[in-house]
Amino acid sequence: KPSPVKSAVFSVPSYACQRRTTLENHNTVLTDALSLLAENAELSDEDGRGVAFRRAAAVLKALPSAVMSISQLSGLPCLGEHSLRVIKDIWENGASSEVESTKVSERFKALKVLTGIFGVGAKTADRWIREGIHDLHQLQNSGQTLNRAQQAGLQHYDDINQPVTKAEACAIEEIVEKAVSSVLPGAQIILTGGFRRGKQTGHDVDFLITHPEEGREVGLMPKVVSWLEAQGFLLYQKTTRNSYLESKADGPGRPPSNMDRFERCLSIFKLPKMEKQGAKDSQNVTENCLQANQKSDEPECPEAAPDRRWRAVRVDLVVSPISQFAFALLGWTGSKLFERELRRWARYEKGMSLSSHALYDNNQRKYLRASSEEEIFAHLGLEFIPPSERNA
Numbered sequence: 001k002p003s004p005v006k007s008a009v010f011s012v013p014s015y016a017c018q019r020r021t022t023l024e025n026h027n028t029v030l031t032d033a034l035s036l037l038a039e040n041a042e043l044s045d046e047d048g049r050g051v052a053f054r055r056a057a058a059v060l061k062a063l064p065s066a067v068m069s070i071s072q073l074s075g076l077p078c079l080g081e082h083s084l085r086v087i088k089d090i091w092e093n094g095a096s097s098e099v100e101s102t103k104v105s106e107r108f109k110a111l112k113v114l115t116g117i118f119g120v121g122a123k124t125a126d127r128w129i130r131e132g133i134h135d136l137h138q139l140q141n142s143g144q145t146l147n148r149a150q151q152a153g154l155q156h157y158d159d160i161n162q163p164v165t166k167a168e169a170c171a172i173e174e175i176v177e178k179a180v181s182s183v184l185p186g187a188q189i190i191l192t193g194g195f196r197r198g199k200q201t202g203h204d205v206d207f208l209i210t211h212p213e214e215g216r217e218v219g220l221m222p223k224v225v226s227w228l229e230a231q232g233f234l235l236y237q238k239t240t241r242n243s244y245l246e247s248k249a250d251g252p253g254r255p256p257s258n259m260d261r262f263e264r265c266l267s268i269f270k271l272p273k274m275e276k277q278g279a280k281d282s283q284n285v286t287e288n289c290l291q292a293n294q295k296s297d298e299p300e301c302p303e304a305a306p307d308r309r310w311r312a313v314r315v316d317l318v319v320s321p322i323s324q325f326a327f328a329l330l331g332w333t334g335s336k337l338f339e340r341e342l343r344r345w346a347r348y349e350k351g352m353s354l355s356s357h358a359l360y361d362n363n364q365r366k367y368l369r370a371s372s373e374e375e376i377f378a379h380l381g382l383e384f385i386p387p388s389e390r391n392a
């Protein structure tokens with residue numbers, strides 16, 4: 001018997017870069033479940049399965065309303081047998097048995113805790129688990145050698161695993177702005193990553209730095225880092241120099257990986273707490289930060305001090321020459337799935353290679369220039385999707 005209220009059949013295009021995905025998600029129960037399975041696959045070195053779950057979740061995120069019946073899903077792309085089974089399970093039993101058993105599994109819990117350490121990826125976590133290390137306490141007592149990133153990650157574990165707020169991102173933006181304009185007047189910074197997509201919290205803060213005159217940006221990162229270090233804003237940093245020209249030997253159309261080759265800095269900021277700061281003196285964040293950093297005495301164990309006046313925040317800085325700026329901006333705005341889908345669309349639908357540096361047309365055998373994100377979407381034959389609708 002047909003139900004009295006007919007639910008519409010949804011229809012969405014199959015690439016995430018063809019869709020508008022806002023932060024308003026009407027199917028969080030389903031997408032949370034599929035995202036958890038994606039995360040588990042990624043942590044288990046099963047990237048193929050991870051992407052499949054991410055794509056399925058992204059399709060549900062793009063729906064204009066909550067799914068009311070399984071029949072509405074027929075004809076939707078990217079919903080494989082496995083994802084449909086998970087959805088049906090939630091539908092019929094209120095929860096997916098696979099998701100629930102993953103959540104409580106010792107292995108998943110250990111992978112989550114260990115990869116929560118900055119500098120620890122799935123491979124390292126897996127090795128430690130095989131050696132019987134399941135938590136931070138066991139890691140500290142294991143005698144494992146940690147690299148500098150991992151030591152900093154362990155030291156600031158609680159702070160780094162606490163979401164960064166939009167207000168904190170803005171405070172850091174002011175600091176980076178001041179650093180950049182002090183060492184190279186005219187240089188520009190832009191907040192990228194999740195905050196550019198309108199998210200209210202993030203796991204880090206991402207910035208792209210450039211200068212309107214090509215070439216002036218060369219060597220900028222070490223100067224910015226020195227400035228930040230001298231002002232006491234950095235708890236950890238690792239700068240990698242630009243290696244884009246060296247990589248040209250890899251040949252166009254065959255980028256070695258999705259990693260780009262910009263001059264970049266992965267860092268942990270020491271951000272002075274802002275709670276006593278009213279909205280009226282928000283223009284003075286940098287001044288107040290400087291004072292707070294100068295006043296603070298370093299305790300033996302920084303994270304343990306109960307009323308310390310700062311917190312650790314992960315910050316990514318990337319420097320791009322202006323000629324590649326549009327590509328870098330598009331590449332660093334995310335979401336990760338949206339980026340992956342753009343590259344897949346470029347390759348399989350257009351015969352082009354997209355990276356955070358350039359767009360290469362394999363048929364015309366030439367690079368396609370762009371000075372804005374809009375131009376890149378146009379080259380790709382895609383409708384422009386603004387950052388706030390790239391939350392796939």
Ligand code: 8DG
Nearest residue numbers: 193194202203204259260331332333334335336356
């Ligand atoms: P979050 O921090 O709020 O949790 O989310 P996010 O801002 O979307 O994630 P992210 O991990 O900070 O990544 C932001 C964007 O930066 C994302 O689109 C992927 C991109 N990105 C990296 N590393 C690299 C890289 O090595 N090369 C390129 N091209 N992009 C990268 O994170």
Ligand code: MN
Nearest residue numbers: 193194204206
């Ligand atoms: Mn981010």
Ligand code: MN
Nearest residue numbers: 193204206316
């Ligand atoms: Mn980042």
